[in-house]
Amino acid sequence: xxxxxxxxxxxxxAGVAAVAAVAPAPAQTPKRGGVIRVAEQSDPxxxxxxxxxxxxxxxxxALAYTHxxxxxxxxxxxxxxDLAERWTQTNPTTYVVTLRKGVRFHNKPPVNGRExxxxxxxxxxxxxxxxxxxxLFPTLKAVTAPDKYTVRFELSAPFxxxxxxxxxxxxxxxxxxxxxxxxxxxxxxxxxxTAIGTGPFTLEEYRxxxxxxxxxxxxxxxxxxxxxxxxxxxxxxxxxxxxAAMRTGKLDLIPAGRGEGLPHFLVPEARAIPGxxxxxxxxxxxSENLIGRLDQKPWSDVRVRRAVSMSIDRAGLAKAIFTxxxxxxxxPIPVASKYFLPLDRMGESAAWYRHDLTAAKKxxxxxxxxxxxxxxxxxxxxxxxxxxxxxxLLKSMLAKLGIDASIVTQEYPVWISTTYKxxxxxxxxxxxxxxxxxxxxxxSYTPGDTRNHIHLEDAKITELVQQARSAPNEAAxxxxxxxxVTTFHDQLYRxxxxxxxxxxxxxxxxxxxxxxxxxxxxxxxxxxxxxx
Amino acid sequence: MVPTLLxxxxxxxxxxxxxxxxxVALMFQDLGYAASLAEMRSRLGxxxxxxxxxxxxxxxxxxxxxxxxxxxxRPVLAVLAERLPVTLELGLLSLLVAVxxxxxxxxxxxxxxxxxxxxxxxxxxMVFLSLPSxxxxxxxxxxxxxxxxxxxxxxxxxxxxxxxxxxxxxLLPAAIxxxxxxxxxxxxxxxxxxxxxxxDYVRTAQAKGLEPRRVVLKHALRNALIPSVTILGVQxxxxxxxxxxxxxxxxxxxxxxxxxxxxxxxxFPMFQSLVLFLALFVMAVNLxxxxxxxLIDPRTRAQAG
Numbered sequence: 001x002x003x004x005x006x007x008x009x010x011x012x013x014a015g016v017a018a019v020a021a022v023a024p025a026p027a028q029t030p031k032r033g034g035v036i037r038v039a040e041q042s043d044p045x046x047x048x049x050x051x052x053x054x055x056x057x058x059x060x061x062a063l064a065y066t067h068x069x070x071x072x073x074x075x076x077x078x079x080x081x082d083l084a085e086r087w088t089q090t091n092p093t094t095y096v097v098t099l100r101k102g103v104r105f106h107n108k109p110p111v112n113g114r115e116x117x118x119x120x121x122x123x124x125x126x127x128x129x130x131x132x133x134x135x136l137f138p139t140l141k142a143v144t145a146p147d148k149y150t151v152r153f154e155l156s157a158p159f160x161x162x163x164x165x166x167x168x169x170x171x172x173x174x175x176x177x178x179x180x181x182x183x184x185x186x187x188x189x190x191x192x193x194t195a196i197g198t199g200p201f202t203l204e205e206y207r208x209x210x211x212x213x214x215x216x217x218x219x220x221x222x223x224x225x226x227x228x229x230x231x232x233x234x235x236x237x238x239x240x241x242x243x244a245a246m247r248t249g250k251l252d253l254i255p256a257g258r259g260e261g262l263p264h265f266l267v268p269e270a271r272a273i274p275g276x277x278x279x280x281x282x283x284x285x286x287s288e289n290l291i292g293r294l295d296q297k298p299w300s301d302v303r304v305r306r307a308v309s310m311s312i313d314r315a316g317l318a319k320a321i322f323t324x325x326x327x328x329x330x331x332p333i334p335v336a337s338k339y340f341l342p343l344d345r346m347g348e349s350a351a352w353y354r355h356d357l358t359a360a361k362k363x364x365x366x367x368x369x370x371x372x373x374x375x376x377x378x379x380x381x382x383x384x385x386x387x388x389x390x391x392x393l394l395k396s397m398l399a400k401l402g403i404d405a406s407i408v409t410q411e412y413p414v415w416i417s418t419t420y421k422x423x424x425x426x427x428x429x430x431x432x433x434x435x436x437x438x439x440x441x442x443x444s445y446t447p448g449d450t451r452n453h454i455h456l457e458d459a460k461i462t463e464l465v466q467q468a469r470s471a472p473n474e475a476a477x478x479x480x481x482x483x484x485v486t487t488f489h490d491q492l493y494r495x496x497x498x499x500x501x502x503x504x505x506x507x508x509x510x511x512x513x514x515x516x517x518x519x520x521x522x523x524x525x526x527x528x529x530x531x532x
Numbered sequence: 533m534v535p536t537l538l539x540x541x542x543x544x545x546x547x548x549x550x551x552x553x554x555x556v557a558l559m560f561q562d563l564g565y566a567a568s569l570a571e572m573r574s575r576l577g578x579x580x581x582x583x584x585x586x587x588x589x590x591x592x593x594x595x596x597x598x599x600x601x602x603x604x605x606r607p608v609l610a611v612l613a614e615r616l617p618v619t620l621e622l623g624l625l626s627l628l629v630a631v632x633x634x635x636x637x638x639x640x641x642x643x644x645x646x647x648x649x650x651x652x653x654x655x656x657x658m659v660f661l662s663l664p665s666x667x668x669x670x671x672x673x674x675x676x677x678x679x680x681x682x683x684x685x686x687x688x689x690x691x692x693x694x695x696x697x698x699x700x701x702x703l704l705p706a707a708i709x710x711x712x713x714x715x716x717x718x719x720x721x722x723x724x725x726x727x728x729x730x731x732d733y734v735r736t737a738q739a740k741g742l743e744p745r746r747v748v749l750k751h752a753l754r755n756a757l758i759p760s761v762t763i764l765g766v767q768x769x770x771x772x773x774x775x776x777x778x779x780x781x782x783x784x785x786x787x788x789x790x791x792x793x794x795x796x797x798x799x800f801p802m803f804q805s806l807v808l809f810l811a812l813f814v815m816a817v818n819l820x821x822x823x824x825x826x827l828i829d830p831r832t833r834a835q836a837g
Contacts, residue, residue: 037686045603045604046604046605190605207687207688207785208614208785209785209789210686210687210688210783210785211686211687234686234687234783235783236686236783237780238670238780238781240670240673240674241673241683241781241783243674243677244673244674244677244683245677245683245686247677247678247681247683248677248681248682248683249681250683250686251686382796411552411796412796413551413552413796413797413798414552416557417552417557418552421557
C-alpha cells in the first residue's frame with residue numbers, strides 16, 4: 001500500500017516535474033561555508049572497519065568522512081593517491097608506499113592533531129591481520145616502517161589485487177592511541193569518540209538512529225578543502241520521507257551509494273522539487289540475477305540456463321520499472337569495470353542475452369523439457385517491497401517459457417541462513433552486489449567461497465581465478481580476467497538482469513557534487529562540494 | 533503479574549528459538565568474527581541446551597543483567613533507557629487521543645442518533661478503522677510537504693530540552709495512531725450509550741426535567757464507559773504495534789523500530805528483554821484499567837467490598 005501511495009503521488013506530480021526540472025548549474029567558483037544535510041538509510045554499527053567483526057556498510061560510509069586510506073577511488077573509479085604520496089612495486093612481492101608529509105590527525109584527545117607517520121600504517125595493518133579484512137591481503141607477510149614516511153609491504157606470493165585493495169573502504173588508517181585498550185593490543189574503535197582520523201571532517205555528534213554531525217577539519221591536507229563547514233547525516237529509512245524532507249528544505253543530498261538507491265518511480269517527485277537536480281549514474285555493482293544450483297538438475301544443463309536468459313525481456317523490464325535508464329545487465333563483474341564485456345564484443349554468447357521466446361523454448365525442449373517444468377523461485381522481503389515485486393515480474397516471464405515458478409518468500413534471517421548459503425532448490429532471485437576489487441567477484445566462483453551459492457566447481461574457472469590473482473602485471477591480469485568473463489558468458493552460470501541507473505538527488509543549494517562510481521566512499525565527493 | 537511475566541519469558545524464549553533463521557549464520561555472513569559457525573555458536577553460548585540457556589538468561593535478568601545486544605554489543609538496558617521514553621510518550625499520547633476522540637465522538641453520535649452528526653461520525657470512524665495507519669502516516673508526510681511546505685523533524689527533539697517542540701513532533705503520529713485506536717472506542721461508546729439511553733433510570737431522569745447534558749454525562753456516560761475502558765486495555769498492545777510504523781515514518785527512535793530490528797537480526801537478548809518490558813507495560817495499563825472500574829462503577833466497589 002505504501003508503494004501505491006508513492007505511485008499515486010508520483011503520477012500526480014509528474015506534470016509539475018516536467019516544468020520544474022532544472023538544468024545543471026554552470027561551472028562556478030567554489031564558496032566556503034554552510035552545512036550540507038544528507039540522508040542515509042541507516043546509521044553505523046560502531047566506528048571500526050578493522051575490528052573483530054566485519055564492518056557493516058554504514059560504518060564504512062561514516063568513516064569515509066573522518067578517515068583516509070593510502071589510496072582511494074576518484075569519482076570515475078580510478079585508483080588515486082590518498083594518504084600515499086606515491087607507491088612503487090619494487091619486485092612482484094614488494095610494494096613501497098611513501099606517505100604525504102605534514103598530514104595531521106584530528107585535533108581531538110588523545111591524538112591531539114599529531115602528524116601521521118608510517119608507524120600508524122604499520123599499526124593499522126597489524127590490526128587488519130587480526131580482522132576479517134585480512135581476506136583482502138591473503139599473501140601479506142610483513143609490513144615494516146623503514147622511516148617516518150615510508151611503508152614497505154612484503155608478500156609471500158604475488159597478489160594482483162594488492163594495490164586496489166589498499167583503496168578498499170575498510171582499510172582506513174587508525175591512530176594507535178585513539179582506540180580503547182584491548183588485551184591483544186589491537187584496540188577497540190567501536191565507540192564514536194574513537195573515530196579520529198585524518199579525514200576532511202571530524203565527528204562531533206552521534207545520535208543512534210537519528211543523526212551524525214560532522215565539522216570541517218581545518219587541518220585537512222588538501223589546502224582550502226573541504227569547502228563545507230560541516231555535514232549533518234540523517235538516518236531516514238523511507239525514501240518518500242527523504243523526498244518530503246528535501247521538498248521542505250530540510251535536506252540537501254539523497255545519495256545513491258549502494259543497492260537499489262532511490263526507486264525510479266519516486267523520481268518524478270524528486271524532479272518536482274524546485275531547483276533539485278536528479279542525477280542518474282552508474283555504480284560499481286553487479287545487477288540482480290537468477291541462479292540455480294549447478295550441481296542439481298535442471299540448472300546443471302547449460303541449455304536450461306540459456307533458455308531462461310533468453311526468456312527474460314530485459315528491454316521490457318527496464319522500460320517498465322527502470323524509467324531513468326538501465327544497462328542490459330551487469331555481471332559477472334560490474335558494468336563499470338574496465339574488464340566488463342559488453343554485448344557488442346561478446347561474440348556468440350551475446351545471443352543468450354537476446355529476448356527470443358521461440359529459441360528459448362527450443363533450448364528447453366532440447367534439454368528434455370518440451371512441456372516446461374515446475375520449480376520454486378525463492379526471494380526475500382529483506383531487500384524491500386520493490387525487490388519482491390520484481391520477483392513477480394520474473395515469474396511472469398518464466399511462465400511464458402513454460403516454467404511454472406512458485407514463489408517462496410523468505411524472511412531475511414531465513415534467507416541468509418539457508419538460501420544465501422546455497423541451501424535451496426529451484427531458482428533464486430539474487431540481489432545486486434557492491435564489492436571492492438574485481439577479485440572479490442572472481443573469488444565467489446571458487447569452491448569453498450561463502451558466496452559460491454551456485455555450487456560451481458569448474459577447474460578451469462578456479463585456475464583462471466588463481467592465475468589472475470597471481471598475475472605478474474596488469475596486462476596478464478586483464479587477459480586472464482577476460483578469459484574468465486568469456487567462459488562465464490558462454491556457460492551463463494548466472495542469468496543477469498538489467499542494471500538500473502542509480503539516482504542521486506541534490507537540492508538547489510548543492511554545487512560541485514559528482515556522484516562517485518564507488519558508492520561506499522561518496523563522502524569523498526563532499527570534499528569538492530559547496531553550497532550556494 | 534509475576535506468573536504472567538514468567539510465562540511470557542518462557543514463551544518468548546522458546547518462540548525466538550523456534551523461528552526459522554539461524555542468528556549465528558546471519559552474524560557469520562554479515563559480521564564474520566569467528567573462524568567457524570561452531571566457534572561463533574560457542575562464543576554466544578548458543579551451543580548449550582535450551583533449558584540451560586533459559587536458566588542462565590533468567591538468572592541474569594533477576595540480577596538486573598539483561599545482557600548485551602548480539603549485534604551492537606551495547607548493554608540492553610542502556611539501549612532501552614534511550615528508546616523506552618519515546619515509545620511511552622507516543623503510546624500514551626496516542627491512547628489519550630484515542631480516548632478523547634473515541635469518547636467524545638461516541639457520545640455525540642449517540643445523542644444525535646440517526647441524524648447527520650451520527651452518520652458523519654460513524655463514517656469517519658469507518659475510515660479510520662479501515663485505512664491502515666501506515667498509509668495515513670505516509671500521506672501525512674507527503675501531502676503537507678507538497679501543499680504546505682512542511683515535513684516532520686528529521687530528528688527527535690527531547691522533551692527535556694524543548695517541551696513544546698517535542699509535543700508538536702509527537703502530535704501528528706499520535707493523532708494518526710490515536711484516531712485508528714479510537715475508532716473502535718467510538719463505536720463501542722456509541723452503542724453502549726444508546727443501550728443505556730433505553731434504561732428506565734435515564735428516562736426517569738429525563739422525565740424529571742434534568743438538564744440534558746447532565747443526563748448524558750453524569751447518568752448515562754458513566755454506565756456506558758466500562759466496555760470502552762476495557763477496549764482501551766486491549767488497545768494498548770495495538771498502540772505498541774502501531775508505534776512500530778509511526779516511529780519508522782516519523783524518525784522517532786523508539787522501541788517499536790528496535791523490536792523489528794531485533795527480530796530481523798534474531799538478537800535474542802534484545803528481543804527477549806524488549807518483550808518482557810512491553811508485557812510489563814501492557815499489564816500495568818490493564819491494571820490501571822481494572823482500577824478505573826472502581827472509580828466509574830460503584831457496583832464494582834460494592835462487590836469488592
